[in-house]
Amino acid sequence: MCGIVGYVGEREVVDVLFDGMRRMEYRGYDSAGMALWMEDKLEVIREVGRVAELEKAAHERGLTGHLGIGHTRWATHGGVTVENAHPHSDETGRFVLVHNGIVENYLDLREELEHLGDRFVSETDTEVVVHYLARLYKGDMREALLELQKKLRGSYALVILLRDDPNGFFCVRRGSPLVLGLGDGENFCASDVPPLLPYTRSVVYLDEGDIASVTRQGASVWDETGSPKILDVHQVDWDVSMADKGGYPHFMLKEINEQGAVVRSTLKSRVTEGGVDLSDELLWTEEQVRSWRSLHIVACGTSYYASLVAERALSKWTDLDVRVDIASEYRYRTVRTDEKTLAVFVSQSGETADTIAAQRLARGLGAHCLAITNARGSTLDREVHDTLLLKAGPEIGVAATKTFMGQLTVLYLLALYLGRLRGGISAVEEVRLAEELNQLPYKVEATIAREESVQHLAERYAGCRDFLFLGRGYSFPIALEGALKLKEISYVHAEGYAAGEMKHGPIALLDDKVPVVTVIPRDSLYEKTLSNIQEAKARRSPIVAIGTDGDELLSTYADYVVTVPWTDEAFTPFLSVIPLQLFAYHVAKLRNCDIDKPRNLAKSVTVE
């Protein structure tokens, strides 16, 4: 969605804001703007397009200063125009603000203001907010923001400059993320941590309804009742190199290559040779764990596919009744959720609006809520009973790759841990699986090293318009994920299907122009999937198989085979997803697509 950054200090604000906006372009990028104090005036600049367009315009205007706010927009209300780009101002230009989120009741507020004589120049909810703020302000911004919050429905992170106050900026948030970064004689705010990393690792995650005043000297924060808060300062353990491309042409390729390290660091100190132990992080009592009857996993997109993989492992290793839901569905239908439910919410960003709403629903119904996220301090992390973090570092490419790997790792740790606590898994089996888990980082790295073969595969099929991805069992969600990766970054139509379902409809699509990519490890369903390959081959579809090392048979059926190292059936998704990520990457590259910033997509979907 939109990205916000604010700065006050000694540095050149234009440089800090552009650096931050570039690091946040993954959140949304159809237009951009900034406002800054230049000498004794507030200057505003906005452009349609990428941050680079704005940068050119800002240099031409000779903008310079030490206090300002910036915004990258992903349009929700109103088209992609300069008028709709942020920052927005009231009619007098006294208040200038940037916004991330959606104010749901903005039409009512706009009507109210129009009756009072206000005129609007944009179609946005944000312009309504700044007009309303101007009317509420009576000389004290904290008071005005407390009043404003009573009026607004929806989600917002707002950062505000006031013409009468050249000393700093103000913030308020509810439903959309905002982090303060604390430096020495300089301070920052941003929608996410990466823009802060070049300058500071001391951050304050603002809570729901918090208001902040930020100057060079420091930050003051008040809660939603207006009471002052003691700053809860966290030290982030990410460093700036993690948010750079590190010599790779794209973040996505860098992040695919980091996956061995992600599995390794996510396992670290959670798994030993004897098994999995999460008791340092999950302070669950035996009684509590035994009281759960069902386990709900709720997520969106790629996180949902990671959850579907884990559903199979959890059903195998625990006696819980496991179900997986898409968050936007879960929240609107009747779900039997109660105190006997462990509800797990999987979200790399921890800011996905539907996943957060689903969590609130489950929690309200009495479930014990656990987040699996990459974002410490995110809304999800702060609202659940417990969190298990992936140790993936910042993921900048819009298409999720290494966080998928991290999510799988954490979900498997959870499955093995619950299996142990509830007695669903024998000690011998646990040791065997833990050993295999510890081998995974090496096998992941060995799989990534086969990139060249996938690149040749991409060269052969990059011109095709439609693909079918098939898999069974653990490989079915991987087929879904492979298809999703291909469509989102290369804009090629791809369907993911359970291989056994092909006969029930999609087989009608097949001909010699529709390649069928089949995920077929040497597992218990191997022969069944092989039959599906034969069915597709009989319809003249080119067959691509993602198989296991040493499987000679596959090449007699498939036109192109990529193999991955052997692992236990339950762990095959960790490896078979990699050729599909690389395939999507290379097809997108051959088709000249904007790999890290695919059109219409944003990294975290903070609106419903």
Ligand code: F6R
């Ligand atoms: C796909 C992708 C999305 C996200 C989805 C959920 O590559 O990135 O499908 O997986 O938007 O995002 P999180 O995990 O942040 O809740």
